[in-house]
Amino acid sequence: MNSGYPRVLLSTAYWAFVVYLFVPLVLMVMMGFKDSRFIGFPINEWTWNWYLEVFRDTEVLEVFWFSLVIAVSSTLLSLVIGVWVASFLGPQRFRGKLIVLALTCLPAVIPGIISAISLRIFARFIQLEPGMLAIILGHTVHNVPFVALVVMARLSTLPRSQLEAARDLGADEFITFWRITLPYLKPALIGASVFCLLLSFDDFVRSFFLGGYEPTLPVLIFAKLRSGMSPEINAISTVVLVLTAVLGLWAERSMRRLDKVPPP
Amino acid sequence: MNPDPIVRIESVSKRFENVLALDSLDLAIAPGQFLTLLGPSGCGKSTTLRLLGGFEQPDSGRILLGGEDVTRLPPNRRDVNMVFQDYALFPHMTVGQNVAFGLELKGQSREQIAARSKELFEFLQLTELAARRPDQLSGGQRQRAALARALAPDPKVLLLDEPLGALDAKLRSQVQVELKGIQQRTGKTFIFVTHDQEEALTMSDRIVVMSEGRVMQDGTPEELYYHPQNRFVADFVGETNLLDCTVREESGDDIVLDWRGTTLHARPHGGAMGLSAGQRVEVALRPESIQCFAGRPDLPNAVAGRITARVFRGSRLSVTVAVGEGNDTLKASLDPFLGDHLEGEELWLGWRPERLAVLRG
Numbered sequence: 001m002n003s004g005y006p007r008v009l010l011s012t013a014y015w016a017f018v019v020y021l022f023v024p025l026v027l028m029v030m031m032g033f034k035d036s037r038f039i040g041f042p043i044n045e046w047t048w049n050w051y052l053e054v055f056r057d058t059e060v061l062e063v064f065w066f067s068l069v070i071a072v073s074s075t076l077l078s079l080v081i082g083v084w085v086a087s088f089l090g091p092q093r094f095r096g097k098l099i100v101l102a103l104t105c106l107p108a109v110i111p112g113i114i115s116a117i118s119l120r121i122f123a124r125f126i127q128l129e130p131g132m133l134a135i136i137l138g139h140t141v142h143n144v145p146f147v148a149l150v151v152m153a154r155l156s157t158l159p160r161s162q163l164e165a166a167r168d169l170g171a172d173e174f175i176t177f178w179r180i181t182l183p184y185l186k187p188a189l190i191g192a193s194v195f196c197l198l199l200s201f202d203d204f205v206r207s208f209f210l211g212g213y214e215p216t217l218p219v220l221i222f223a224k225l226r227s228g229m230s231p232e233i234n235a236i237s238t239v240v241l242v243l244t245a246v247l248g249l250w251a252e253r254s255m256r257r258l259d260k261v262p263p264p
Numbered sequence: 265m266n267p268d269p270i271v272r273i274e275s276v277s278k279r280f281e282n283v284l285a286l287d288s289l290d291l292a293i294a295p296g297q298f299l300t301l302l303g304p305s306g307c308g309k310s311t312t313l314r315l316l317g318g319f320e321q322p323d324s325g326r327i328l329l330g331g332e333d334v335t336r337l338p339p340n341r342r343d344v345n346m347v348f349q350d351y352a353l354f355p356h357m358t359v360g361q362n363v364a365f366g367l368e369l370k371g372q373s374r375e376q377i378a379a380r381s382k383e384l385f386e387f388l389q390l391t392e393l394a395a396r397r398p399d400q401l402s403g404g405q406r407q408r409a410a411l412a413r414a415l416a417p418d419p420k421v422l423l424l425d426e427p428l429g430a431l432d433a434k435l436r437s438q439v440q441v442e443l444k445g446i447q448q449r450t451g452k453t454f455i456f457v458t459h460d461q462e463e464a465l466t467m468s469d470r471i472v473v474m475s476e477g478r479v480m481q482d483g484t485p486e487e488l489y490y491h492p493q494n495r496f497v498a499d500f501v502g503e504t505n506l507l508d509c510t511v512r513e514e515s516g517d518d519i520v521l522d523w524r525g526t527t528l529h530a531r532p533h534g535g536a537m538g539l540s541a542g543q544r545v546e547v548a549l550r551p552e553s554i555q556c557f558a559g560r561p562d563l564p565n566a567v568a569g570r571i572t573a574r575v576f577r578g579s580r581l582s583v584t585v586a587v588g589e590g591n592d593t594l595k596a597s598l599d600p601f602l603g604d605h606l607e608g609e610e611l612w613l614g615w616r617p618e619r620l621a622v623l624r625g
Contacts, residue, residue: 159350159352161348161349161350161352162352162354164317164319164339164346164348164352165346165348165352165353165354165413166354166365167318167319167338167339167340168317168318168339168340168344168345168346168414169340169345169365169366169369169413169414169417170340170366170369170370170417171340171365171369172338172340175369179365180354183354183356184355184356186356
């Protein structure tokens with residue numbers, strides 16, 4: 001594509017998209033610095049107060065930690081189950097493999113509200129109190145397919161000779177998995193865990209339906225919104241935005257570095 | 265075979281879906297041999313190696329290793345190690361860690377591992393590379409690292425699955441000599457798989473030529489080269505002239521043949537062949553076995569001819585010579601130092617009877 005005209009069109013469309021993507025974010029960040037309760041232009045005075053407020057607000061901090069614990073626990077659980085599912089489904093060839101695969105991926109594509117309601121009913125059925133454990137399990141159900149798919153993709157590129165070499169040198173299947181397969185999966189696991197952390201930290205619907213008295217961060221923001229929009233919410237959102245962006249970029253970088261496999 | 269074989273394969277068959285990969289293979293391998301399984305792809309040579317390594321299970325038959333039946337043992341419980349075609353070095357470990365892997369799993373102490381690694385690194389000139397990762401090594405270095413890793417646990421038998429395939433031609437011929445030297449210095453049994461006949465001839469004490477899951481011939485490189493038993497081996501190993509002859513008589517160690525009116529003399533190899541007069545046989549003759557002369561040579565086998573094509577290959581000169589009434593040709597490999605042998609030159613070709621191999625099948 002060297003002819004000028006379509007190229008200009010393409011780049012214009014791209015930059016328009018970038019603007020569309022970032023303007024709302026920029027506005028949100030800006031409003032967090034406005035020295036007034038009312039959101040909107042013009043901004044006459046700038047302040048850090050809303051940020052100080054966020055870090056002083058013990059409720060926000062508690063909820064932040066609560067959400068983090070949920071995200072980390074559900075991620076760890078999803079990794080274990082996802083790797084297990086992938087190692088089971090990956091190399092095996094059996095009738096109905098596609099169906100099993102589709103079933104595995106279903107939780108990822110079911111509409112959040114449906115999955116949340118059904119999980120709520122199920123939690124009540126097994127007499128699981130709404131709260132942290134229920135949310136962790138709910139997020140795990142949603143996360144496992146992502147882990148399984150990423151790990152399966154990586155597993156399919158693992159040369160068979162790697163596993164055979166380990167067996168040949170005296171490793172049983174367990175040691176081979178622990179010392180050869182798992183290190184090989186590392187980039188996939190880092191990528192999948194960041195994805196799971198963000199999915200969980202960001203989730204509203206499941207957390208809302210499965211939660212007890214303690215809200216997660218998105219649920220708290222939702223609750224605060226009902227009592228009126230305040231720049232404090234903008235400040236919270238900005239902090240979350242920065243944290244997730246840093247996490248995402250770091251994951252991307254370390255995955256690229258780890259993904260270097262020696263040429264065959 | 266006088267000493268007890270270190271490896272014994274007893275009527276092993278293996279089928280993959282509809283392909284019979286091994287057809288009741290029998291093989292006994294003496295300790296300390298450099299044995300090569302040679303054949304085209306799909307001949308069963310790699311399957312044989314994988315059965316020995318424990319990566320496949322035979323459908324029938326037994327595999328004995330040092331007298332012990334290992335047919336059903338998994339790879340980690342067999343005293344053999346393999347050098348893989350792609351080397352299969354562990355990318356997340358250094359060369360040193362790769363080599364230590366098998367020793368750790370044998371339960372050796374830190375000191376034992378360090379001592380054994382040091383010994384191997386010095387032996388294979390890897391000392392400076394021990395801290396590197398496989399992706400920081402050249403092809404030849406990787407090959408040596410893979411060899412060190414496979415030798416480290418001191419296996420009874422070393423299996424090598426076309427380990428030189430990834431190297432370029434020049435390095436390959438150098439590594440061939442190195443590998444043979446390593447085998448001789450360690451005194452280990454090497455079982456080497458290749459489809460490259462030159463590689464097989466260079467390194468082996470004994471070559472087993474395979475085709476379609478069966479052994480076509482089993483012998484030293486010289487036997488295979490000069491006395492192929494059948495058309496497959498004559499064709500697969502090196503270049504060859506195949507002559508359609510009629511037997512006149514076999515008397516003692518002289519076989520008299522008729523080749524389009526020319527009388528030829530051959531020697532039986534490995535006992536009388538039991539040929540009868542009038543029987544049609546194929547006879548193999550290597551281009552290198554043929555010498556050229558200006559006049560009729562004093563050799564039992566001699567024909568006159570004219571050069572119709574010539575290819576200069578540096579150290580040798582390959583010529584095609586039309587003989588008899590011009591319908592038959594012989595390929596000969598001549599020494600360019602002794603003459604230019606241009607196209608159209610009239611000359612005599614001669615060869616010794618023991619260079620003429622009467623094929624059995």
